[in-house]
Amino acid sequence: MSDNIRVERDGLIGIITINRPEKLNSMTPEMASSLVEAVTAFNTDDTIRCVILTGAGQKSFSAGSDIGVLDEYDTPWNFRNRPDYCDAIRGLLKPSIAAVNGYAFGGGLETAMACDIRIAADTASFAAPEIKLGWIGGGGMAVNLAHAVGPSNAALMIMTGDPIDAQQAERWGLISRIVPQASLLAEAKKIANSIAARAPIAAETAKLNLRAAWDKSIADAITYERDLQTICFATEDANEGRAAFKQKRPPVFKRR
Secondary structure (H helix, E strand, C coil), rough: CCEEEEEECCCEEEEEECCCCCHHCCCHHHHHHHHHHHHHHHHHHCCCCCCEEECCCCCCEEEEEHHHHHCCCCCCCHHCCCCCCHHHHHHHCCEEEEEEEEEEECCCHHHCCCCCCCEEEEEEECCCCHHHHCCCEEEEHHHHHHHHHHHHHHHHHHCCCCEEEEEHHHHHHHCEEEEEEHHHHHHHHHHHHHHHCCCCHHHHHHHHHHHHHHHHHHHHHHHHHHHHHHHHHHHHHHHHHHHHHHHHHCCCCCCC
């Protein structure tokens, strides 16, 4: 595990911190491999019910790939098949929250969009600046940004490369809320604890359902949702939820 990826546990919450503030939390292949390790560990840990992703320091969430490392790829094909940190975050089975503490540029924006929920400090900013360097994003930039802010706003960001501030990001729907920098992690933990209190299988299934809704027709999406609902309904946690409702007590979910 790279020292530049810090992994912590806080009760039912897992926290992954991109820990390279001196380089604006830019990512290297080694860090991407460490993210895969962290995701694998959290995915197989039944005591973790929600994961927060954030950056170290107050200046940057992540500035994306370390451009100084990109010339180390000897062929475009090897560049194409490099370890991808956005894929690592998309591999999380547990619900995820991006706590964006500063710049979310390039791959950093893609990383934030790979999370299910995004909140940001009032000093955060967001950009797809790759076009200024002669290329475009490759970690899901276009599809995720178009879904998040709409095709025209996505085109504006991708084709100019210019940043937007947190207030604009909230207006466009890229983030759910803005909080003061000092309160960011506490607010992320508050949301995570709320999710962690819900039935874990249902929360993980809801994540699958939301992502599948992007790819399917309306009719197929409804059928898929109904199938997932049936699976959840058959769990012990669903039985517990109904029993707790009848007995007027808080449910005790066990991820079974």
